[in-house]
Amino acid sequence: MSSILRADPPQPLDIQAEDDRLFVRAAGRAMQVLSAFHKATGPLSLSNIAAEAQIDRSAAQRLVHTLTRLGYIRRSADDRGYLPGIRLLDHTLDLLRLDPIVQKATPVLLELRKSLRERVDLSLYDETRLIYALRMQSKRETFYASLVGHSVPTYCTAGGRAVLSQLPRAEARAILDRAPMHAFTTKTETDAAAVMRAIDEAREQGFAVICDEFVQGEIALGVAITDRDGAPLSAIHIGGSLAEWTPEAFTAKVAPLTIEAARAIMAG
Template sequence: MAVEGGERDYVQSLERGFAVLLAFDETRTEPTLAELATATGLSRPAVRRLLLTLQRLGYVANDGTRWRLTPRVLTIGQHYTASSALIETAQPHLLRLAELTGESASLAELDEFDAVYVARVPVRRIMTINVAVGTRVPAHATSMGRVLLAWSGPARITRYLEEAPLRPLTSRTVTDPADLRMALSEVRDRGYSVVDGELEDGLLSASAPVRDRSGAVVAALASSTSAGRLAPEKLRSDTVPVLREIADALSTELGYVPRAASVERDGFF
């Protein structure tokens, strides 16, 4: 993502405020000031000032020595959802995908090294991790992430392969940069991605690209199930055509008009 402005335009205190907010997670639901200082690497006096500012703004509250987030933090994500034409436009398409497949349907965007769920229609709980709008999953181990990476451009792919922590989440997770580059090439060739058991054992998912009016891939549409419910071959033969049709319909509604086929892989990989 391109960043405008130079060092003189950088507000470090704002960065530190977000660092404190982001330090609250599933392992630190009600941390102490000392725990937040350790998590952020900031001094205790600095964290105290930031917490008191966030408290005055209504984003955190304290119970004795422990701090917690307030419901006001949800408004930040709510404003993003409300202001995103993509999410509003995608909702009926997600519902249609879920109805036709009987499986959960999701929409994700790429943020640094992760695919982030921005819209979702759950059908049944198939993952042990809690999946909701805002959930981040490693791009390298997910069908959504691979779709988003495959069309992100040569420079971003190279940076991802050089800098992303390609952690093995299961015994099947692709962690070798060369193998992942090849997998991304195959995604572009096929026009979709299928990932079997790389994020979580037994989790099977397929994703297809969603394009805007310029033709850029702005999101990935996904259908997720379990290997016990559907074999990978059946997912490819039955679910993928429906998934791609709906992803194309969403792209059309966003203004995308397919152009004549071109050799877009030249020099890409």
């Protein structure tokens, strides 16, 4: 489940920073401890956390104790390990309520959801991946599709190809070259040249469409949201079922409304 819930970030945490005198390594190690849960499927032991954070067990013990005292880590109900603490959700709320794109997009996407009656999402651009900040569900709800913070690769998602289409072609290709490409379904395109052709098509159309590439049986359409200089900031994703839509009908219905919504957000 972890592979569909979280795409790898473009750069791993680096707490060495030998040439940065302002860098606080203790704070960096604390973030490494919190990041140890990224690929967890359940509670982690102290040894698990030390291994994932790439620090010694003694340092892990002190950091886990400190973060537990502060509410950022908690013991699991069965007392067999550690889980993230609920105080992390305070910081999630801060990001969502203060991010200008999320502020502008929320009322627009609520109206779009009423018009389309399909799943509507907003994701934030992070080079090789997109991180979902708003999730507005349709009648087909799944666990992974309801989580804010769920991240997906840019190479095989509609929103991802839409944002990459707003970059200079060489920059988009460089991002693909850095991204680990693997198949989520039998239809996932993992050839960089073929993905670039899809990105070129998205650049011409103003949107990207994928069928069966990330989720079997799903069609998704993505439109990029950019800043005033045209650099991608985020994307709107609309997801539908191929059991209910043909690709042509879905695109004809969804594309104009989604493009209009993106323009409204950028003009806000």
